[in-house]
Amino acid sequence: MATKLAFLDALRAQTQALSSAQLIFATLALVTTTYLVGYVVYQRYFHPLAKFPGPFCASITNFWKVYELSTLALPTRMCAVHEKYGPVVRIGPDDLSFNIPQAIAPIYKVGRKMPKGIFYKGYVSTVPDIFSTRDENVSCETPTPGWYVHRTLLTNEFNCQLHALRLKQIGPGLSVSALKHMEPVFDNHIDKLLQKLDGYVESGAVLDLKSALGLYGYDVTAQLAFDTDFKAQTTGELPPLNNHFLLGNIYGLLANLLPHIATWSAYLPQVKALIQSRNDLKKIAADSIRQSLETHNNETEPGTLLAALINAKDPDSGKGLTENEINSEAFVFLVAGSHTTSSAMVALLFYIHQNPKVLARVRAELDSAIPGQQRTPYEFTGLETNLPYILACIRESFRMSPTAALLLPHEVINPAGTMIGDYHVPLGANCSILSTCLHHNPDVWGSDHNQFDPDRFLPGSARYSSSNPNMLFHFGQGNRQCAGRNIALMSIWKVVVTVMKNYDIELVNPNEEFVMLEYGVGDKKGPMNVRVKRRIVS
Numbered sequence: 026m027a028t029k030l031a032f033l034d035a036l037r038a039q040t041q042a043l044s045s046a047q048l049i050f051a052t053l054a055l056v057t058t059t060y061l062v063g064y065v066v067y068q069r070y071f072h073p074l075a076k077f078p079g080p081f082c083a084s085i086t087n088f089w090k091v092y093e094l095s096t097l098a099l100p101t102r103m104c105a106v107h108e109k110y111g112p113v114v115r116i117g118p119d120d121l122s123f124n125i126p127q128a129i130a131p132i133y134k135v136g137r138k139m140p141k142g143i144f145y146k147g148y149v150s151t152v153p154d155i156f157s158t159r160d161e162n163v164s165c166e167t168p169t170p171g172w173y174v175h176r177t178l179l180t181n182e183f184n185c186q187l188h189a190l191r192l193k194q195i196g197p198g199l200s201v202s203a204l205k206h207m208e209p210v211f212d213n214h215i216d217k218l219l220q221k222l223d224g225y226v227e228s229g230a231v232l233d234l235k236s237a238l239g240l241y242g243y244d245v246t247a248q249l250a251f252d253t254d255f256k257a258q259t260t261g262e263l264p265p266l267n268n269h270f271l272l273g274n275i276y277g278l279l280a281n282l283l284p285h286i287a288t289w290s291a292y293l294p295q296v297k298a299l300i301q302s303r304n305d306l307k308k309i310a311a312d313s314i315r316q317s318l319e320t321h322n323n324e325t326e327p328g329t330l331l332a333a334l335i336n337a338k339d340p341d342s343g344k345g346l347t348e349n350e351i352n353s354e355a356f357v358f359l360v361a362g363s364h365t366t367s368s369a370m371v372a373l374l375f376y377i378h379q380n381p382k383v384l385a386r387v388r389a390e391l392d393s394a395i396p397g398q399q400r401t402p403y404e405f406t407g408l409e410t411n412l413p414y415i416l417a418c419i420r421e422s423f424r425m426s427p428t429a430a431l432l433l434p435h436e437v438i439n440p441a442g443t444m445i446g447d448y449h450v451p452l453g454a455n456c457s458i459l460s461t462c463l464h465h466n467p468d469v470w471g472s473d474h475n476q477f478d479p480d481r482f483l484p485g486s487a488r489y490s491s492s493n494p495n496m497l498f499h500f501g502q503g504n505r506q507c508a509g510r511n512i513a514l515m516s517i518w519k520v521v522v523t524v525m526k527n528y529d530i531e532l533v534n535p536n537e538e539f540v541m542l543e544y545g546v547g548d549k550k551g552p553m554n555v556r557v558k559r560r561i562v563s
């Protein structure tokens with residue numbers, strides 16, 4: 026008893042000696058530490074996703090993903106965590122990643138049952154657009170109470186049926202038949218690309234094909250989206266499209282902290298530069314739209330995507346798009362369409378020219394299916410059906426190096442949770458498939474998944490399986506898959522066939538390992554230096 030009293034006296038004396046400021050500080054430190062310990066214990070042992078394995082940091086904070094993104098190698102890192110932890114990995118406090126084909130249908134092909142996750146909020150540039158809207162009709166219903174409701178539904182970011190409306194309005198303008206009217210736009214810019222190649226044939230100088238294709242991709246997409254020739258192929262100047270993706274990804278990965286994180290981070294010089302790039306790009310887009318709208322007649326033949334946007338009507342209500350909405354959608358076309366497509370062409374041409382046997386088969390197929398040679402761009406119709414080996418090369422290249430390798434999370438909104446493959450996933454979880462990880466899962470593609478082998482997609486070959494094309498995820502899948510895939514494929518087919526018919530391309534560094542820098546959209550690391558000669562087909 027005496028010892029206890031002595032202890033209390035000592036404690037009282039000690040306490041009196043402390044200033045009130047010190048007391049406040051000590052209390053705050055105690056509360057903060059208790060909160061942090063409690064938070065970590067909750068995330069690791071009591072959170073609804075606690076049973077799923079994954080890196081420790083990822084389970085307690087989304088900054089893990091932001092850090093990995095900042096290294097421009099997020100997909101590689103994600104593949105490594107799948108290798109370590111298995112087919113389902115907890116990659117954020119509320120996030121799971123899957124790398125198995127069985128997860129495609131339950132996440133991406135169930136429409137309104139799994140709407141796009143909060144991540145997409147990071148991509149809203151002006152008003153929600155076809156890519157970033159997260160409606161799938163769900164906001165029309167009263168949210169179910171639960172912890173998840175506080176995070177997402179109560180914020181009322183689901184725009185009732187906007188996506189369905191946009192698909193009805195814009196979808197017809199993106200169809201293969203509508204694209205036929207747009208083919209002259211592609212031809213015009215491919216002509217300029219050929220002129221550039223001719224210049225390098227004559228000089229014998231080394232050409233950076235990545236840069237040439239990037240400029241082509243930007244020009245053709247800008248012309249389609251804004252009905253304006255941005256003349257990048259002439260000026261050689263490309264706006265920083267990668268920065269837009271990087272910023273969208275950073276905001277998206279921290280979407281729970283928006284808009285505050287956007288306000289605070291804007292003071293960081295690096296983020297400031299990204300925001301400036303995005304604003305510059307938005308201004309170019311808005312100015313072009315205003316100009317084009319002034320000169321454009323309504324109800325014209327859909328010769329560009331812009332015309333398709335202007336002519337777009339909801340078949341039920343007759344409702345069209347406002348200038349702000351046209352602006353927003355055209356901006357999406359530009360950023361979603363240009364770099365993704367040119368990077369895909371870079372990867373395809375790199376892989377073909379790095380593999381002499383593949384190159385020989387491509388040339389043999391080209392010359393037997395399309396005899397002779399023409400200097401003008403080849404017509405799109407018939408290329409895919411007549412060139413099965415090149416189709417296999419395109420698919421294998423998409424598999425090896427998908428150019429839109431970003432997390433595409435969809436949320437579980439069923440209060441009872443949902444089954445994804447063999448796994449029960451609770452309400453509120455954000456579930457993603459990252460294309461690179463699915464495309465390089467050795468259990469699916471074999472231990473040689475890092476090898477470029479078009480036979481995987483060539484019907485009749487020993488390696489072919491009819492399920493292989495269905496396991497590709499480069500354009501996403503389901504009702505939110507890439508709306509511009511026909512445009513991308515038209516560009517890829519026309520450029521690759523026209524260029525390979527007319528030129529012999531030789532890689533300056535044929536032993537180089539192909540590495541993508543991942544901004545959200547992939548960009549080959551370093552230039553793609555080549556020498557070009559005219560190809561003479563007898």
Ligand code: HEM
Pocket residue numbers: 155156157246357358359361362363365366369427428429433498499500501502504505506507508509510512513
């Ligand atoms: C090889 C080139 C391309 C690749 C790899 C690609 C890939 C993708 C991916 C992965 C998505 C996201 C799917 C999701 O959120 O679940 C997407 C969406 C989209 N892409 Fe593409 N894309 C390409 C070219 C284009 C082009 C050329 C355009 C238009 C000019 C375009 C317009 C869009 C649009 C509008 C969406 C939103 C679709 C929706 O949510 O309904 N893309 N793309």
